[in-house]
Amino acid sequence: MSDAAVLSIRNASKTFGQRKALGGVSLDVRKGEMIALIGPSGSGKSTLLRSISALQTIDKGEGVITAFGGPVQQDGRIDSNVRKTRTRIGMIFQQFNLVGRLSLFSNVALGSLGRIPFWRGLLGLWPAETKQAAMAALHRFGLADYAAQRANTLSGGQQQRGAIARALVQKAKIILADEPVASLDPVSARKVMEILRDLNKSDGLTVLVTLHQVDYALRYCDRVVALKAGKVVYDGPAKALKTEQLIDIYGPEFEDVFWEGAPA
Template sequence: MTAIQVSNLSKRFGRTQALRDVSLSIGKGEMVALIGASGSGKSTLIRHLAGLEMGDGAASRIELFGRVAQSGGRLGPQAKELRGRVSVIFQQFNLVGRMSVLTNVLLGHLGKISRFRGTFALFNRTEKAAASAALERVGIAKTARQRASTLSGGQQQRAAIARTLVQRAEILIADEPIASLDPASARRVMDVLADVNARDGITVIVSLHQVEFARQYCPRTVAMRDGAVIWDGPSSALTNAFLGELYGASAGELVLADGAVPQPASATAPAHSPKQPVLEPA
């Protein structure tokens, strides 16, 4: 089953063409890395998938689980229900710092409870048990009563993932979730993302600057440049020569030497043929 189908998606902000006729299909249960230099269109694409932006032109279309989320610059009739099946994690964590970690995770129940209960944070025993189990799952159960602002960056990201588990989202989109983390914390966050993908069957799309994490954790990679998809295929097929062209002067900081990081045994190529990694002037 296809979880996400993007067709002819374009977006312009003033004179800037942020997305150029993007078409993309992601199957249910895939874990896909989204890579590209700053300004390549990754975050703009994510905002469209999350329903936060509308595409330009009559041909632009996004479907989730075979139903229209947006088409021709307008939300589909089932957009609200579909949005509840998608969770987005941002680099900034989006936790309420003054609230406890447990309460932040409990907010994943919003949309499934009455507005009255949500407004006054009136959660029942079953909902609290689900939030506690989610914190245990991501390895930070001991922080439940702490204010969210006291957590490290990596712990805050894991709390955000726990909130996704409580929400019971079927698509998890992570926009640069490890960009500001040290390597050990980044690996713990990626371990949790890989675990929820493998054990829960949640479709995971993760935008990354650290290409080695894409190679290690994501069987498939989509690369963008100037708002267009210029590579879509198995992460194991990405060469450092291609990545050097993609990232330019920044490549040395983002990519290790060939063979420095082993490929995961579970990595497999997608069923479709990858787009060839040819970088041509826009």
């Protein structure tokens, strides 16, 4: 891992049956970067994020994933001390991953579970610091009025903003966002991307976001990493990514689809 990197992936591979989801991926993520992971469906984007967050193991062998200088996993095994590292990594999912029957406030407060006794969270006995942090996050994202509302009664955009608020309460230093706008309407999607960008620019959080919307990747992210068939085929500035390269990544139909869906 380089001195400036907060996240390092070396030779990470992952096989599902006969399919190679990741094929020796290596990547360094520096503190304060906002990186878009793009590529066609099945290219390995979600698999890479799940491996970084230790939600799944990579294949045995040379693969190593480290975060904040400490091991996450290697040789197909999750490190025994990964819990401490994971408290600094916030994971945001396409389907929000909130507990529907709980209030939005309780869902956001759950972000503090890595720092407080589990029984307190189970009983809803949140410390004052957690209560303050949760309400501050809800207020910041325009959700304070919905704090007492059950999560499953909120719109998709509101739930996703709640999931990001939970990562803020978690005090995450890295946010991994797996297709966070795929289920949202265009207005809600832009709000979520603007929030992630603000957390990156204003709070200095490192953000790694998988996106199907290439126009969002180019608009909100400074660096783009493209995967194709489990391998990195582009890693560089968003502004340097050419249409010809995108056609090579996605196929000849890409240009028509992209320009039809691109915002005015």
